[in-house]
Amino acid sequence: MLAEYRKAAAEREALGIPALALSAEQTAGLVELLQNPPKGEEDFLVHLLSHRVPPGVDDASKVKAEFLANIAKGSLKSPLVSPEKATELLGTMLGGYNIKPLIDLLDDAKLGAIAANGLKHTLLMFDAFNDVKEKADKGNANARAVLQSWADAEWFTSRPKVAEKITVTVFKVSGETNTDDLSPAPDAWSRPDIPLHALAMLKNPRDGITPDKSGEVGPIKTLEELKAKGNLVAYVGDVVGTGSSRKSATNSVIWHTGQDIPFVPNKRFGGVCLGGKIAPIFFNTQEDSGALPIEVDVSKMNMGDVVDICRMKAKF
16 A cells, blocks of 8 residues: 555656545555554654545545544554544544544543544534533533633634734736636646646746646746745736636635645645735635735736735724
């Protein structure tokens, strides 16, 4: 399993993109290795389990959640994953197959507080909210702590505050950028694979933009050179995001300008988009993806400029 994974990862590394997230079959193989790890592979195996399995309700996430739940309950053992570590990792899986094990663990004297901490930062509970409330009503202190945390919105208030000043390097695209420029229709087949699909962003030459391979690969080298300045790269355009409502356009921009999401493979959030005009649906999709879209005069901004975005305090 490891040999095949590394071979596939090397092929994608040659394209400048990370390996695919683990499939259910690969995750099942990983689970076996974690119970009897080959010497010298210990850290790599834990990394794969922690960061390369999709969260939520993916088939692979089901394999991961069941393994972690069994470790936490003691029905399986691994020299690399303790019950405490297993419970902690369950709390990073966002929702889906991890929810029931975490709720069950609220009753555990040793692991209950760890499970509660994971649930405090989990929002995709749906009807499972009632299971937590039922435990709280029966006097479970960990369940009560979870409900209070949700009420206090600690999932939000515990996050870093917006900086007083955000310094960005300008990636300028003159004229109008439509969503087909960012997520070309002929490359629709690759949209579920965000890093691969993002290679096609701006693949066709235009004023000020030179693709790495015309018609196939966009200006990745230019973006990497701008990132090397050490700042966030802001996508800047006169008119940005017109055309269709495809979310894959935002995915492409954020892949090149955003930050990795902890414990979630091959997806990013954040980034800055500055536009003289930003199409409303694209603007909203950027916000929903954790980016910072701002309509502002960009006529004097040029490729490679370094710009400070300062947070202003409201006056009443």
